[in-house]
Amino acid sequence: MKKYDVVTTISYPKKGAMGKTGNWRVFRPVVHKEKCVKCQRCWIYCPEGTIIQNKDGTVSIDYDYCKGCGVCANVCKVKAITMEREGKEK
Amino acid sequence: MNVMIDTGNYIAAKAAVMAKPDVVAAYPITPQTTLVEGIANYVASGDFKGEYICVESEHSAMSACIGASSAGVRTFTGTSSHGLLLMHEMLHWAALARLPIVMCNINRVIGPGWNIWADENDSLSQRDTGWIQFYCSSNQEIFDTILQSFKLAENKKVLLPVMISYNAFILSHTSMPAYIPSQKEIDDFLPTYDPQWKLDVTNPITFGNIIGPEHYEKVRWDMQKAQDYTKKLIPEIANEWKKKFGRHHGDLLEKYRCEDAEYILLSMGAIGAESKVSIDNLRKENIKIGLARVRTFRPFPNEDIRKLAQQAQLIVIDRNISIGSGGILFNEVTSSLYEQVDTKVTGFIAGLGGKDVNFKDIENMCKKAISGKAKNSQWYGFEEVM
Numbered sequence: 001m002k003k004y005d006v007v008t009t010i011s012y013p014k015k016g017a018m019g020k021t022g023n024w025r026v027f028r029p030v031v032h033k034e035k036c037v038k039c040q041r042c043w044i045y046c047p048e049g050t051i052i053q054n055k056d057g058t059v060s061i062d063y064d065y066c067k068g069c070g071v072c073a074n075v076c077k078v079k080a081i082t083m084e085r086e087g088k089e090k
Numbered sequence: 091m092n093v094m095i096d097t098g099n100y101i102a103a104k105a106a107v108m109a110k111p112d113v114v115a116a117y118p119i120t121p122q123t124t125l126v127e128g129i130a131n132y133v134a135s136g137d138f139k140g141e142y143i144c145v146e147s148e149h150s151a152m153s154a155c156i157g158a159s160s161a162g163v164r165t166f167t168g169t170s171s172h173g174l175l176l177m178h179e180m181l182h183w184a185a186l187a188r189l190p191i192v193m194c195n196i197n198r199v200i201g202p203g204w205n206i207w208a209d210e211n212d213s214l215s216q217r218d219t220g221w222i223q224f225y226c227s228s229n230q231e232i233f234d235t236i237l238q239s240f241k242l243a244e245n246k247k248v249l250l251p252v253m254i255s256y257n258a259f260i261l262s263h264t265s266m267p268a269y270i271p272s273q274k275e276i277d278d279f280l281p282t283y284d285p286q287w288k289l290d291v292t293n294p295i296t297f298g299n300i301i302g303p304e305h306y307e308k309v310r311w312d313m314q315k316a317q318d319y320t321k322k323l324i325p326e327i328a329n330e331w332k333k334k335f336g337r338h339h340g341d342l343l344e345k346y347r348c349e350d351a352e353y354i355l356l357s358m359g360a361i362g363a364e365s366k367v368s369i370d371n372l373r374k375e376n377i378k379i380g381l382a383r384v385r386t387f388r389p390f391p392n393e394d395i396r397k398l399a400q401q402a403q404l405i406v407i408d409r410n411i412s413i414g415s416g417g418i419l420f421n422e423v424t425s426s427l428y429e430q431v432d433t434k435v436t437g438f439i440a441g442l443g444g445k446d447v448n449f450k451d452i453e454n455m456c457k458k459a460i461s462g463k464a465k466n467s468q469w470y471g472f473e474e475v476m
Binding site: 011 | 298
C-alpha cells in the first residue's frame, strides 16, 4: 500500500478492510449439514462471499462478515439453511 | 511574449487551454458563457486536444470533472452564480476526495430578482466547501492565476480544488491587454500532472468508501492542514511566476501604499482594482491610507491582516452579505483580530446586484470611516431608504 502526503478517502480492497461487518446481523443463517447436497448454490448466490466451501463439499458461514440477508437460505433447494434470530438460545 | 487584447473570459479560456487539461466539462451560463465558448473555439481550431464534454447541468459538469480527475487527468471547468450553486454538493465531494480540479467562477448575482451583474455572494456561499478561493482584479491576473492554480492544486501536499473568481462583465466581458508566454514557457512552469493515485483496473482501489468518525475527522483535519500549507506555497508559486515572467499580483494579499498607512482599506475583485485610484486620490489629500486587496479568501490571510491591523485602522468593503449577520469579508477580518489586535474596523456593504462602485464611492466610504462618524457596519449608497 502506497503512503501519501495527504489523508485520503481511498481504500485498498482486502478482507476486513472495513472491520468485522457482520455485527449488525439480525438473523443468522444456520447450515444443517445432514440435509446439504453440496450443490454450492448458496456459495454462488451469496452477495458478500461469506459462504466457506469445506473440503468435503459442504459449506459453513463466515459470521464475521455475513450480514444475514437470507439469500443463501432462500436459494437452497433442500432447505439445508435456516435463518435464526440472533441472540436466541441455541 | 505575445500581448493578447481580449475579455477576461477569452483570456481565461486561453490560460485553461495552455494548461493542457485532458478534460473540460462545462455547461454555459451568463456571464461564464464566453469562457466555455472560447474553449470550444480552441477545440474547433485544433489547439485544444483534450476531451470537451458538454453536459446537461452544472451538477453534471462538476461530477464529470470529479470522475475525470479521479481517473488521474488534469481537469478544468467554469461557471457562475446559479450554476455554481447547483454544483454545491459536488464541490464538497471534489475537495474531500482531494481532487485538484481548477474552476473559474464569474461572480454574478443570485436571483430572484433576475440579474446577471457582479456580486460575490455566489462564490462566498461556497466558503466552507474546502476549495481554495482566489479573487482576481484584472485580465492579466486571471491568466496568471489560472496557471498558478494548477500548480498549487496538484502539489502533492495540497491536492485541493481551486476556484478562481472574477467579477461579471467588469472583467469577464471587458477587454484588456494580457501578456501571454509561449507554450514552451508554460510547459516548463507547469509540468504534466502526475496523479498520486487514480482509477486503474489493474490496481483496484475504492473511492470514497464508508469510514468511521475517527478517520473522517482526520480527513477534515488534513484539509485544514493543506490549506494552512498553501499560505506558504501560494507566495512561493507567485514568486516563481514573477521570476519567470516578471509579473506579480501579490501573495494572499496585494498591498498597495501600505508602508506608512494609518488606515488600510480591504476589498476584493474589481473593487480592489478600482480602490487603487481612490488610494492615490486620498494620498494627494495627505490622508495616510493604503490598500490590502484580498486575493485569497480561502486560505484566509489572518496573519497578514493582523500585521496590518497593528499599524492601522481597517476599512472593509463587501460586495456580498451574509443575511442575518453582515458583510462576509468584514466578519472574517474582525474575527481574525479577536483577542489579538485591538483596532477599529469599519465595514460597508456596497455594489450588491452589480451596482457600480467607482473610485469616488470608495473615497466617500473611506472618508466617512476616517471621520469617525461611520457605524461599525453599514450600507453605502442608499441612505434615503434607511
